[in-house]
Amino acid sequence: MRTVLITGAGHGIGAACARMFAAAGDDVVVSDIDTAAAVAIAEEIRAAGGSATGNFLDVSDPAAWQALSRELRCAARLPTVIVNNAFFDVAGVAHEQSEDNWSKQLSVTLSSVYRAMHTFHDTLTAAHGNMVNVSSVHGVLAWTEQPAYAAAKGGLISLTRQLSVDYAPHVRVNVVLPGSIQTRQWDHQGAAELELAARQATLQRLGTPEEVASVIQFLAGDGASYITGASLLVDGGMTTTLGA
Numbered sequence: 196m197r198t199v200l201i202t203g204a205g206h207g208i209g210a211a212c213a214r215m216f217a218a219a220g221d222d223v224v225v226s227d228i229d230t231a232a233a234v235a236i237a238e239e240i241r242a243a244g245g246s247a248t249g250n251f252l253d254v255s256d257p258a259a260w261q262a263l264s265r266e267l268r269c270a271a272r273l274p275t276v277i278v279n280n281a282f283f284d285v286a287g288v289a290h291e292q293s294e295d296n297w298s299k300q301l302s303v304t305l306s307s308v309y310r311a312m313h314t315f316h317d318t319l320t321a322a323h324g325n326m327v328n329v330s331s332v333h334g335v336l337a338w339t340e341q342p343a344y345a346a347a348k349g350g351l352i353s354l355t356r357q358l359s360v361d362y363a364p365h366v367r368v369n370v371v372l373p374g375s376i377q378t379r380q381w382d383h384q385g386a387a388e389l390e391l392a393a394r395q396a397t398l399q400r401l402g403t404p405e406e407v408a409s410v411i412q413f414l415a416g417d418g419a420s421y422i423t424g425a426s427l428l429v430d431g432g433m434t435t436t437l438g439a
């Protein structure tokens with residue numbers, strides 16, 4: 196049984212990944228800064244007959260990575276797949292962002308992937324495992340007032356490519372670029388914003404968390420054994436036209 200570590204798995208796309216990997220027989224470390232949410236997802240998985248724990252992990256904190264590593268190694272649960280999905284975003288043009296806000300966004304959204312590899316490169320390498328990072332169409336396009344998010348998501352694409360070279364041939368590393376996906380991130384948007392987001396996709400709707408999770412699961416599986424360093428759009432066609 197593989198142990199799959201997913202960050203930011205208490206909600207949205209990460210939670211969908213946790214449910215999907217567990218349903219396929221993986222042991223899932225459902226990690227999140229929101230421990231209660233992670234524990235709830237893990238309980239739901241176990242109630243359905245799967246294997247999972249809910250674990251605290253603030254991906255911006257190196258000590259938290261070390262604590263989780265110790266706990267998992269003690270339990271002989273060595274992650275061989277890592278899904279780096281957590282993010283943190285503060286809206287505002289660059290000069291409005293404090294140094295602290297800027298650093299925290301990059302730390303959570305980008306440097307967390309460095310920490311994941313730093314912490315678990317040995318378990319990934321030994322098992323010929325893989326990593327899937329969650330970027331965004333925002334890594335290749337720009338919208339207003341999200342400079343750190345854009346920098347982090349763009350950085351994830353090049354970092355993925357770099358890690359895929361440095362850890363080859365043992366570890367595959369890939370990245371997905373979701374478009375507009377119906378998670379709580381859209382809860383506070385008005386009808387007009389939702390309608391625009393739907394129209395921007397050639398498929399004329401927002402995606403579901405499960406439609407991203409299934410691509411992540413594919414990339415993490417044997418069916419993708421010859422895919423590494425790849426960036427995969429999961430955007431309903433948004434970047435083909437960006438029609439409004």
Ligand SMILES: NC(=O)c1ccc[n+]([C@@H]2O[C@H](COP(=O)([O-])OP(=O)(O)OC[C@H]3O[C@@H](n4cnc5c(N)ncnc54)[C@H](O)[C@@H]3O)[C@@H](O)[C@H]2O)c1
Pocket residue numbers: 202203204205206207208209226227228229232252253254255280281282283303329330331332372373374375376377378379380
């Ligand atoms: N929803 C979209 O439209 C969309 C579009 C493109 C990319 N994405 C990407 O998908 C990923 C998941 O987003 P989502 O829409 O499911 O959001 P979400 O808010 O539902 O989930 C994000 C999760 O990250 C966790 N998190 C935040 N800070 C953390 C930290 N420091 N350490 C650990 N966990 C932390 C949150 O608690 C939450 O559970 C993100 O990387 C996001 O950038 C989402």
